[in-house]
Each structure stands twice: as structure tokens, then as C-alpha cells.
Amino acid sequence: MIYRGxxxxxxxxxxxxxxxxxVLWPDPSVKPGNTSLTQLLMGVGIGSAINTVLGFVLNREVHENGVRHHxxxxxxxxxxxxxxLVCVVIALFK
Incomplete structure (x- = not known):
């Protein structure tokens, strides 16, 4: 499998x-159902930042069954x- 935990x-x-x-912040400059680059970078960047913090918290200690979150x-x-970091770099060069 490509993931564990x-x-x-x-x-x-x-x-x-x-x-x-x-849904919460529709961009009026794009057609309905599409997303702008700003929304894409913000969504992926915020979601990945949440996962970074979550990964550090979850992988801080070895669990009793030996499962690591990979x-x-x-x-x-x-x-x-x-x-x-890729999202931040793209946003800076945009």
C-alpha cells in the first residue's frame, strides 16, 4: 500500500x-464548477500545512501496535x- 495509518x-x-x-469562497472570474489558481494554491497549501502539523503530532511516538503514519x-x-513549500514557491512567483 502507498499509505499506512x-x-x-x-x-x-x-x-x-x-x-x-x-463552496465558501467562489471566484467570480471563473466558470461555475472551476477553480482559480489562487483557490487551488490556497486549498492545497492549507490542507498540506494541516497535514504537516498532524503528521508531526501523530508520528511523535510509536503507537502500541507499531503503526506509523506513512x-x-x-x-x-x-x-x-x-x-x-511548492505551493508557497508557486504563489511567490505568480
Missing amino acids: AGWLTLFTPVAMILLLM FFFLPMQWPALAIT
């Missing part, structure tokens, strides 16, 4: 944040941190 949140939380932003065989906070 709560590692599936690495993909789920950014997608959920994008959908939440599309995504692609890495602790879930590191791919989430990389995604957050």
Missing part, C-alpha cells in the same frame, strides 16, 4: 480544502511539507 490524509485533506474553498513509505509530514 493516517497517511491517506496526505491526499484527502488538500482535495477537501479545495472543495471547501470552492505516505509512499515516508512519514506523512514530509510529503505534506514538500507540497506546502
